Amino acid sequence: MIPASFDYQRAASAEEAVSMLREHGEEAKLLAGGHSLLPLMKLRLATPSVVIDVGRIRELSYLRDGGDQVSIGALTRHRDVETSELLQREVPILAHVAGLVGDPQVRHRGTIGGSLAHGDPASDLPAVVLALGGTLVVQGPGGRRDIPATEFFQGFLETALAPEEMLVEIRVPKARGGWSYQKFNRRAIDWAIVGVAAVRNGTTGVALVNMGPVPLRASAVEQALAGGASAADAAALAAEGTDPSADLNASVEYRQHLARVLVRRALEEAGA
C-alpha cells in the first residue's frame, strides 16, 4: 500500500511547524513518529497534500519534574515514557501504559503527542491522561494555550486543536496513589476492545477506552465514588453515558458488560 503523493517539509522548531501549518491550512498534516498517520495515508483514508515532519524537533522530547506535576514534550516517544524513572516513580500508570502501546517497534517510533493529537478512542494513552486530569499545551500563531484533557477530545478523531495549532506538551499531576489499567484484548498487539484507567489521587479518576467516539471519563462512576459508593456499586454505573459501537470483536452490549466488569477490577486494584 502506497500513500498518495504529497509534498514533504521538515520543521526544525514548533514555531516553524506552526508557520508551515498557517501557510498550508487544512491541506497539511503533522508527522511525528508516523504510527497513526502513515497507516491512514497508506489506506488513503488520509490524503494530505503537505506532510510536515516534526519528528526531528529534539527540543520537544523531554520529561521534566515540575514540582507537583510532570511535563512531557509532545515528541517524547512511547519507549522513553515507558522507561522514564521519573514517571515510573511519580506517575507510574503512565509509564506502565506507554509500555502497552503496540509493540517494541511501534514504541521506538510513536510519540505521546502523536497519540493524543490523533485522538483515537481505542488508544490507551488518551484515557490515561484523562483519568489523571492532565493538561495539553498547544502552540499556535498567537502563542501557547492550555487545554484540559477533558475538553480536548471532541469527536471521532477530532480534537480541540485548530488547523494551525500543534500540541507541544502534556502535563500530568504526580499520582503515586493506587492505580490500575485494564486492557481487554484478544492478542498482544491489538487495540483494547475495552480499556479502563483508574487513578486515586485525592479523588478517583476513571476513564474508558473504546466506549464511544471519543476517549471518555466515567463520570457516573466518579460521582458515585465521591458520594461514598463501594467499588462494586460504582462500577455498575460504568456504561452510563457511553456510546460504544459494535464491530467484529464485540457487540454494544458486550462492551457495556466489559466496561462494568473492568471498572470493578480497576477500582479494586487501585484500592478505590
Next chain:
Amino acid sequence: MRVSTTVNGRSYEHEIEPRLLLVYYLRDVLGLTGTKVGCDTSSCGACTVLVDGESVKSCTMLAAQADGCAMTTIEALAVDGALDPLQEAFHDNHALQCGFCTSGMVMAAMSIIREHPGLTEADVREGLEGNLCRCTGYHNIVKAVLAGAGRQAHPVGAAR
C-alpha cells in the same frame, strides 16, 4: 527529494519520492531484499530493521524520515558466509520453518537483547509481540533468542 543514509555501514545518496516507504527504499532502491513485506500494516514485523540501533517496522516509516540515519538490515549480520551468533542460534534451535518471518524476528531480537541486559524468557516473549510467525514456531524462536543472547533457554512448560 534527496536523502542520505548509511545502511549496513555503506553511505548512500538518492533522489526519492517523499511517499516512498523505508521498506521499499531498502528492497527496491538498495536491492536489500532480505527485509520482507508481510502484512504491510505494521502488525506482522516481517519488515523489522534497525534504525539508529533500534527496531522499527520499515513499512510504517518514510524513507524521508530515515534521512541521515544509520540502518542495519539482516544482510549485515553474516560476515563472509559466517553466521552471526544469533543467526547460528536460530539454525541450531530449528527456529525457522518457512523462513518468511525470520529476518524480522532476528532484527527484532537484536534490539531486545540490546535493551535487556538480564534477558529472560518473559522479556523475549513480550519483546517479540510485534512479530508474527504463521508457521507458529514461537517456542523455538524464543529458545534461539535466549541462546543467541548467551542465556540458557528453559524447557517449554517447565516450572521456572
